[in-house]
Amino acid sequence: MRQRERQLGLLYALPLSVFLGLTFLAPIVLVAGFSTMPEKVFELTHMPDFSAYRTVLAQGYWKSVAWSLVLAALATLILLVICWPLAYAMAKVFKRFTLVLTIGVVMTLFVSENIRLFGWVLTLMKGGLIEGYVRSWTGFGFDAPLYNVPVIVFGLVYVYLPFMLFPLAQGISMVPDDARQAAFDLGATRWQILKEIELPLAMPGILVGSLLTFVLAAGAMAESKLLGGRAVITIADEVQTAFTYGQNWPLGSALAMVLIAIIGTLAIWAISKADLDAMMGRKS
Amino acid sequence: MSDASPILRISALTKTFDDFTALHGVDLDVAEGEFLAIVGPSGSGKTTLIRLLVGMDDPTDGAIWLRDQRIDVIPANKRPTCMVFQSLALFPHRTVGQNIEFPLKLRGVKPAVRKERALELLDLLRLPRDYYSKRIQQCSGGEKQRVALARALAFDPEILFFDEPLSALDYRLRKTLEKELKDLHRRTGKTFIYITHSLEEAMVMSDRIAIMRAGRFEQIAPAEEIYARPVSPFVAEFMGEVNFLSLSAGTVAGAELSPAAQAALAGQSGTLVIRPESLRLAPQSADLILSGTVAAEYLLGSRVQYRIDSPAGELTVEVLREDAVAGVGAPVSLGCDISAVHAIAEAEDAAA
Amino acid sequence: MKTSRLASAALLAYGILILAFLYLPLVSVGLASVSKARYLSFPIRKYNTDWYGEALASDTVQNLLWISLKVAGIVTVSSMVVGFLGALAFARYSWRFRKPFQKLILLPIFFPQTVLGLALLMWINALGIVPSWKTAIIAHLVWIAPIATLIVSIRAFSFDPALEEAARDMGATQWQVLREVTIPLLMPGVVSAGLFAFLLSWGNFPLSLFTTGADSTLPEWLFAKMISGYSPLVPTVGMLTVAGSAALVALGLILAWALKRLRPTT
Numbered sequence: 001m002r003q004r005e006r007q008l009g010l011l012y013a014l015p016l017s018v019f020l021g022l023t024f025l026a027p028i029v030l031v032a033g034f035s036t037m038p039e040k041v042f043e044l045t046h047m048p049d050f051s052a053y054r055t056v057l058a059q060g061y062w063k064s065v066a067w068s069l070v071l072a073a074l075a076t077l078i079l080l081v082i083c084w085p086l087a088y089a090m091a092k093v094f095k096r097f098t099l100v101l102t103i104g105v106v107m108t109l110f111v112s113e114n115i116r117l118f119g120w121v122l123t124l125m126k127g128g129l130i131e132g133y134v135r136s137w138t139g140f141g142f143d144a145p146l147y148n149v150p151v152i153v154f155g156l157v158y159v160y161l162p163f164m165l166f167p168l169a170q171g172i173s174m175v176p177d178d179a180r181q182a183a184f185d186l187g188a189t190r191w192q193i194l195k196e197i198e199l200p201l202a203m204p205g206i207l208v209g210s211l212l213t214f215v216l217a218a219g220a221m222a223e224s225k226l227l228g229g230r231a232v233i234t235i236a237d238e239v240q241t242a243f244t245y246g247q248n249w250p251l252g253s254a255l256a257m258v259l260i261a262i263i264g265t266l267a268i269w270a271i272s273k274a275d276l277d278a279m280m281g282r283k284s
Numbered sequence: 285m286s287d288a289s290p291i292l293r294i295s296a297l298t299k300t301f302d303d304f305t306a307l308h309g310v311d312l313d314v315a316e317g318e319f320l321a322i323v324g325p326s327g328s329g330k331t332t333l334i335r336l337l338v339g340m341d342d343p344t345d346g347a348i349w350l351r352d353q354r355i356d357v358i359p360a361n362k363r364p365t366c367m368v369f370q371s372l373a374l375f376p377h378r379t380v381g382q383n384i385e386f387p388l389k390l391r392g393v394k395p396a397v398r399k400e401r402a403l404e405l406l407d408l409l410r411l412p413r414d415y416y417s418k419r420i421q422q423c424s425g426g427e428k429q430r431v432a433l434a435r436a437l438a439f440d441p442e443i444l445f446f447d448e449p450l451s452a453l454d455y456r457l458r459k460t461l462e463k464e465l466k467d468l469h470r471r472t473g474k475t476f477i478y479i480t481h482s483l484e485e486a487m488v489m490s491d492r493i494a495i496m497r498a499g500r501f502e503q504i505a506p507a508e509e510i511y512a513r514p515v516s517p518f519v520a521e522f523m524g525e526v527n528f529l530s531l532s533a534g535t536v537a538g539a540e541l542s543p544a545a546q547a548a549l550a551g552q553s554g555t556l557v558i559r560p561e562s563l564r565l566a567p568q569s570a571d572l573i574l575s576g577t578v579a580a581e582y583l584l585g586s587r588v589q590y591r592i593d594s595p596a597g598e599l600t601v602e603v604l605r606e607d608a609v610a611g612v613g614a615p616v617s618l619g620c621d622i623s624a625v626h627a628i629a630e631a632e633d634a635a636a
Numbered sequence: 637m638k639t640s641r642l643a644s645a646a647l648l649a650y651g652i653l654i655l656a657f658l659y660l661p662l663v664s665v666g667l668a669s670v671s672k673a674r675y676l677s678f679p680i681r682k683y684n685t686d687w688y689g690e691a692l693a694s695d696t697v698q699n700l701l702w703i704s705l706k707v708a709g710i711v712t713v714s715s716m717v718v719g720f721l722g723a724l725a726f727a728r729y730s731w732r733f734r735k736p737f738q739k740l741i742l743l744p745i746f747f748p749q750t751v752l753g754l755a756l757l758m759w760i761n762a763l764g765i766v767p768s769w770k771t772a773i774i775a776h777l778v779w780i781a782p783i784a785t786l787i788v789s790i791r792a793f794s795f796d797p798a799l800e801e802a803a804r805d806m807g808a809t810q811w812q813v814l815r816e817v818t819i820p821l822l823m824p825g826v827v828s829a830g831l832f833a834f835l836l837s838w839g840n841f842p843l844s845l846f847t848t849g850a851d852s853t854l855p856e857w858l859f860a861k862m863i864s865g866y867s868p869l870v871p872t873v874g875m876l877t878v879a880g881s882a883a884l885v886a887l888g889l890i891l892a893w894a895l896k897r898l899r900p901t902t
Contacts, residue, residue, distance in 0.1 A: 004810075009731025012721040016781060017737065019718070023778045024744050027755035030762060044762075086654055089647035101651055103889070108658045110835035110881040112855040115874040118862050119661025122668050122676065122871070129664045132678025161658065182373035184361045185338055186387040186439050196386070200377045212746070219748020222841075226862065236750040243754050253758075256751045267746040271739050 028260065035253035042249060052254035061238060065258060068235040071149075071224075072217035075156035076210050079164040082157070083209070087168035088198075092177075105162050113159055117226040120155065121146065124227075147229030155223030160216055164209040171205010172198065211270045215263050235259050289351070291316040291475050292337075292443060297346035297356075299332050306332040308499045309346060314443075319469050319476045321486035323522070324496030330479050333496070334447055337477070338367045350442060367445040370452075372432040374420050380406075380431050381416035387439040405434040409468070426457050433465075437472065446478040450485065462488045483522055487511075495519050513626050520557045520628070527563070527599050529556040531627060538574060538596030545571040545622045554630040560589065560602040562624035565609050570619025574599065577615050592616060662878060668871035676866060687872040696857075697873060703769050704853045704877075707844075708837040711776045715833035718777075719784030720826050724818070726785055727792035741782045749779065753846035760847065767849030775847040776837045783836065784829035791825025824895070831888045835881055 036048035039055065056062075090098045108116065123129040126144045135141040145151055175198050183197045199206070221236040230237070235255060242252035290313035299307040306329045314320050324330045335341040337348060339360030348356040355363050366387075374383050382389075384405055385398040393401075403413055409430040415423075423431060429449060436444055450458045466489045469476050480486055486493045487507045494504040495518075503515045514520035517528055529536050534550045541549070549556075564570065576594030588608045592599045601618060609616065669687060671680045691697050725731070726738055744752070756775050760767055803817045841855040848856065854877050861870045 005729040006731045009725045009729035009734060011725075012729070013725035013731075013733070013737050016718050016722040016725075016785060017740065019781065020740060020744065020778065023756065023759075023774055024747075024752075027752075027759035030759050031751075031755045034758065082654075085647060086651055089644075089651060093644055093647055094651070097648060097651060101655065103885075104655045105658065107882070107885055110839050110885065111662065111878050112839040112841050112858065112874075114841050114855055114859045114862065115665060115839075115878065116661050118858070118870065118874065119663075119665040121862075122664040123661055127677040129660075129667065129678050136679045158657070158661075161654075176371070176373070178369050178371045178373035179375055181340060181360075182367075182369055183375075183386070184359075185340075185367050186435070187361050187390050189361060189390075192390055196390075197375065201375075215746050216748070219751060221750060236748055239754060240750055243757075249758065252754065256754065259748060259751055263746065263748060264743075267743065268739075271742050271746075 031253045031256050031260070033253075034249050035257045037250040037253075039250050040248050052248075052250040055251055056254050056258065061235075061255060061258075064233050064235045064238045065262075067232045068218050068220075068259075069262070071153055071156060071232070071234070072214045072220075074153050075160060075217045076164070076214045078153065078157050079161060079213055080168075080206070080210060083161065083164045083168050087165055087205075088172050090165075090169040091173035091175075102166075105165060109162055113222055114226070116159070117155055117222055120158065120227060124151070146227060148231050149228070152224045152228035152232060155227040156217045156220060159220070159223065160213045163212045163216060167205045167209035167212060168202070169205070171202035171209070174205065175201040207270065207273075211266060215267055218263060219259060288316060290314055291318075291351060292477075293349040294337075295347050295349070297333070297336060297348065298344045299329075299336060299341065300344045306499050307336070307343075310499070310501055312494065312501065312504065314475060314477065317473050317475055318492065319466070319478065319490045320492050320494060321478045321480060321490035322494045322496060323480055323483050323486045325481060325522075327498075328496040329499040330481075330496050331447070332499075334367070334445055334477075334479050338365060338445055339363050364442040365445060366436050366439045366441040367447060368432050368436050368449045370447045370449060372428055372449060374428060374432055374435070376420055378420070379416070380411075380418045380420065380423065383420065383431055384434045384438050386435060401438060402434070405437055408437070408471075409434050410464075425453050426461060429453070429461055433468070437474075441474070443475045443477060446476065446480075448480050451480070451482075458485070465489055483524070495522060514557060514628070516628060517555055517557070520626075525560050525600050525602075527558045527560065529558065529596050531556050536572065536596065538594060540573040542571040542573075542622070545625075548622050549627060552627055552629065555628045557626045557628060558620055558624065560600040561587075562620045563599070563601040563618050564620060565590075565601065565603055565607060565616055565618050567617070567619040571622040572625060573617060573619040575615070575617045578612050581612055590616075592618065665871045665874050665878075668868075669875040671868070676868070676871075687868050688876070691869055691872045691876060694869075697869075697876075700852060700854045700857050700873075701876075703848075703851055704838060704855075707769055707772050707776065707853060708834045710773050711780055711837040712830050712834040714773075714777055715781045715784035716826050716830045718781045719788045719829045719833075720819075720822060722781070722785035723788035723792045723822065723825070727789040728795060728797070741785055744778050744782050745786075747779075749840075749842035750845075752778065753843045756843075757846040767847055769848055769851040769853075772844050772848045772851070772853065775843040776840060779840075779843060780833050780836050784833050787829040787832055788822060788825040791822050795821060824892075827891070828888070831884065834884060838877065838881060 030044075033044050035052055036050055037044065037046050038049050038051055086101075090101060094101070121128070124144055124146050125131070126141065128144065131141055131144065179197055179201065180193055183193050188196060219236050221234045221240065224230060224232050224234050224237060236259065239252050239255045239259065242248050242255055246252070292312075292314040294310060294312040296309040296311060297307055298305070298309045310329075310333070322330050322333065332341070336343050336356070339355070339358065343356055346356075347354055350364065355365075375386065378386070381399065381402050384402040385393075388398045388401060399416070402416060406413055406415060411427065411430050411434070415427070415431075420428065420431070432449065450461055453461065462485055465476075469489070476490075478486070478490060483493070483495075490507065492504060492506055493510055495502045495510065497518055503510055503519050505513075510519060511523055514523065520526045520528075529539065531549060532553045534546065534552055535541070536549075536556060558572075563574075567573070574594050574596055576592040576596075576599065578590050579593045579598070580591040582589045582591075583605075584602070586605055587602050588605055590601045590603075592601060599618070667678070667680060668676050670683045670685055722741065725734070726741060753775060756771075756778070757767065760771050765771060799817055799821070800813050803813045808816065839855060840853075841859055844853045844856050845859070852860075854873065858870055858874055858877075861867050
């Protein structure tokens, strides 16, 4: 039995492992290799001189990195606050409405991010859905709240809401009702229950949700391009520019490696901490 | 019950869910320092009652008084009572010590004082002091029980409620903890109200037992009284195996009565209750004599139980092993004294 | 400790508000798609659906639709197969490298897609392959196959191993166990994984952007048009892709509901 399971496990894991090895790990190794090449070369056959990394430091690309991280951190914090009450209600209060919300939120994921962000442009622009109707009813118009930093954060919050909401709801559903009631019975106020019982026990969900949103938002660029009018240039945007307009593969690779290092460290740390079997309820 | 004013008074307490009434205006007084067990089968309303008492649900009607204070209008976290949950509800992310200190921490008691009190409670519950920094997951079932009790006692409640906390444990551990709980009650002098579906558990521990059925109290009395003089066949059956004989106008179908028994039962109608251990096989003399044939025989350790087919119906008899007489199929006579017989009058019977 | 009626009502209102927030931009796109004006401005004065006729008649749009469908279709079938096998290794069997395998599966999901797309482009170039819609399928699968594996795994985690053991105890061969027990029990997970795979591929932009070469999918074309200035076809084609997703989700929900009615035991 055990012997058979060992063989089957390896056998069934093989297709996906080989595929990801060839299409995920290998390209990353290639990017790492290119990042060490002299700038503006298109082969790996040159002597590594790490000049691209020097350019990253010298040319102020760190600003893009910092902006991406700050925007991602802001979006994560805001999402944590916005999603907590709703996730709590989905896990503990709503009955049928939880299903409605789940389907409703998941469905937005299937619409291309571009279309949804473009929809916000149409909604917020001068002569858009909001300003247009307000002006026609009241006679007063106002400038579009577009093409600035806050609207980029707004876009990130909008796009990554599901990635915070569902892990949070999952985390909160792991808080036993009895523990909350016992704390209440022992004299805890609503606030003390949140601090002493719910937050610590829902921590796995909070961590997964926060990391997922942070990591995704740190690698985002569509929000700043479409809504922000490039008021801020994100690191992902710089990577793309270096590859396409700049035709500087080593520079693009070096920038990508910076992003990969930051995100990879966080992701690997989180993944190594999480016990997936326990979180997903494996039997036996 | 003493004459002193009760610590807890429940009056006309009613709870209705949509179209189902779980509690029909129940009344109850509990004396200071009493150990009261509330016993009933599932669906009898005992869980609803305790949820109202601790404040996890609001009553539809009626009132709950703690001494002179009406508490049913106060939320659970402001009531001076506390409960030991069926699941124990220990906080898995906290150590044993942190669990016990929890109610003190909520009140802003200083860490040193909290720890001192937690260690005292560990002593009181006979847990080693080094359990203070142990994780909850490392405790055995019985140790978790003691931690839950310690946490409840740290709260220092006026009344301590228990919602079947022993039901998940194995038999031997349950027996040990029942005795410990009784002992703890005596040592702390607190008022304990204990919900259970096991009458056996209730009898071992409590001063008084309240039997619940379909949202009402069927009988509230000390254990011996409930055992000897159940007010209804329901209560009698709840106390364990029992024989029912039908009594009409002073006569019992299928039984011979002595003059003393005739005098005692004269003119009564209803149901006679006889415990299996009150019946004797082949009696020399008895006030009530029955006959039949042995249908089955079961060995119960030091005792033997017989199932007997008789004109009065199927009877269960339990005797000591040395008194065992016959095998299956043998005709037997059996009888008992009138003092061991309890008659439930017609009116009470009809309510059942 | 019960949530009061007022609090429940407030939370319900909050939930509806969040849903409205999520769908508001799509309302704008929808309204824009039926505006007659060539240069959009709210409030809309005249409505018509001419842009839909034009979009559907356009060769470009038809070609885009066809490429997007081909890519999503092949991605769906491949992820269902790979996801099914992967989930058994991920969740069901105890084997030596299970934990590392689980971690390998999660990494691509966390990875920034723009960077992944570029890395793949370099890799494809290095291998001497000309990028086309076929390479986009590979790119989509790097991200979608792990997600499909996770979705089937959720089902596989709640799978009682005793069922397979019982079947084997009754004399079933490995293949019979798979066919009679494992596949039927995991089927609902595989179907929802397929649904997710299609929809995620259908709407994906960052991976397609770098890996389709001269071909183009719907989201790519839309992005190019959005950047280069407003065209009335953008909201129209956008709504067409949304309608396609919505129809598929509706179909999936109806299918799930019908299966539940037909098999009350599961």
